[in-house]
Amino acid sequence: MITSTQPLSDPAPALIVHALRKQYGTTVAVDGVGLEVKHNEIVGLLGPNGAGKTTIINMILGILEPTAGAILIEGANLATERQQALSRTNFAAIYAPLPGNMTVYQNLKIFGMLYGVDNLGARIESLIAEFDLERYRGQKCGVLSSGEQTRVALAKAMLNEPQLLLLDEPTASLDPASAHDIRARLRAFADRRHCGVLWTSHNMYEVAEVCDRVLFLARGRILLEGDPRALPRAHGRETLEDLFIHIAREPLAFGSTTS
Numbered sequence: 562m563i564t565s566t567q568p569l570s571d572p573a574p575a576l577i578v579h580a581l582r583k584q585y586g587t588t589v590a591v592d593g594v595g596l597e598v599k600h601n602e603i604v605g606l607l608g609p610n611g612a613g614k615t616t617i618i619n620m621i622l623g624i625l626e627p628t629a630g631a632i633l634i635e636g637a638n639l640a641t642e643r644q645q646a647l648s649r650t651n652f653a654a655i656y657a658p659l660p661g662n663m664t665v666y667q668n669l670k671i672f673g674m675l676y677g678v679d680n681l682g683a684r685i686e687s688l689i690a691e692f693d694l695e696r697y698r699g700q701k702c703g704v705l706s707s708g709e710q711t712r713v714a715l716a717k718a719m720l721n722e723p724q725l726l727l728l729d730e731p732t733a734s735l736d737p738a739s740a741h742d743i744r745a746r747l748r749a750f751a752d753r754r755h756c757g758v759l760w761t762s763h764n765m766y767e768v769a770e771v772c773d774r775v776l777f778l779a780r781g782r783i784l785l786e787g788d789p790r791a792l793p794r795a796h797g798r799e800t801l802e803d804l805f806i807h808i809a810r811e812p813l814a815f816g817s818t819t820s
C-alpha cells in the first residue's frame with residue numbers, strides 16, 4: 562500500500578507513480594505504469610505516437626483523473642493531498658502557450674500571483690535575467706518566436722520553484738542552437754534546485770544528452786528503462802534511435818515493467 566509517510570532522514574522522491582491506469586471506453590491509454598523520479602534527476606519518457614506519454618503527464622498534473630493507481634509528489638498523495646502535491650509542481654508544453662495578448666512581464670506576474678509566489682517582483686526579475694528575457698519583457702508573448710516563447714514558458718514554469726517539473730516536448734520546434742541552450746538551462750536548474758524532471762521527447766539525440774535515465778513506453782506500458790547511453794548496446798543496437806525504432810516495431814518482444 563502507498564502512504565505519504567516518509568522518514569525524515571529519507572526524503573521522498575520528487576515523484577512516485579504506482580500502477581497508474583487510464584481507460585477511455587475500451588481504449589486503455591495507460592496500463593499499469595510504475596515509475597519514480599528522484600530529486601536532481603532528469604527522466605526521459607519515450608514512446609511512439611499514442612503510447613500514453615501526455616496522458617501520464619496530465620494525470621500527474623491533476624488535469625486527468627486516473628482510472629486506477631496512485632501518484633505521490635514529494636510524498637504527498639495527489640488523490641488526497643492535492644494542493645500540497647501540486648504546489649511545488651509545474652510544467653511546460655509546446656501545445657500550451659502562454660496567453661499571446663499579454664506581455665512577458667504580465668504573464669509572469671499573473672501566473673506568479675496564481676501560484677502565490679512570495680516576493681514576486683524579485684522572483685520575476687531573477688527569471689527574466691536567467692532566461693535572457695530583458696529585451697522582451699514589454700512585448701506581447703504572441704509576437705515572440707518559438708524559441709523566445711519557450712524561454713518565457715520555462716520561466717513561468719519555474720516561478721514557484723518546482724521540485725517536480727513536467728516537460729512535454731519542451732524543445733520541439735526549436736532550432737538546434739536554441740534547443741541546446743534550453744537543455745543546458747534545464748540541466749543547470751535541476752542541479753541547482755534539486756528538482757526532478759520528467760521529460761518527453763521524440764529527439765533521441767537530445768534524450769541521450771540530457772536524461773539520466775529513460776523509460777520506453779508502448780501501448781500504455783513501460784517496456785524498458787535504463788541509462789540512455791548504455792541501453793542501446795545492452796540490446797544489440799548502435800544508437801538510442803535504432804533501439805526506439807526496434808521497440809516501436811516489435812513491442813511484444815520486450816517484457817513490460819509495471820508496478
Ligand SMILES: Nc1ncnc2c1ncn2[C@@H]1O[C@H](COP(=O)(O)OP(=O)(O)OP(=O)(O)O)[C@@H](O)[C@H]1O
Nearest residue numbers: 585588589590608609610611612613614615616617
Ligand atoms: N479523451 C480521449 N478519449 C479517447 N482516447 C484518448 C483520449 N485521449 C487520449 N486518447 C488515446 O490514448 C492514447 C494515448 O494518447 P497520448 O496523447 O497520451 O499519447 P502520446 O504518447 O502523448 O502521443 P504523442 O507522441 O503523439 O503526443 C492514444 O491512443 C489516444 O488516442
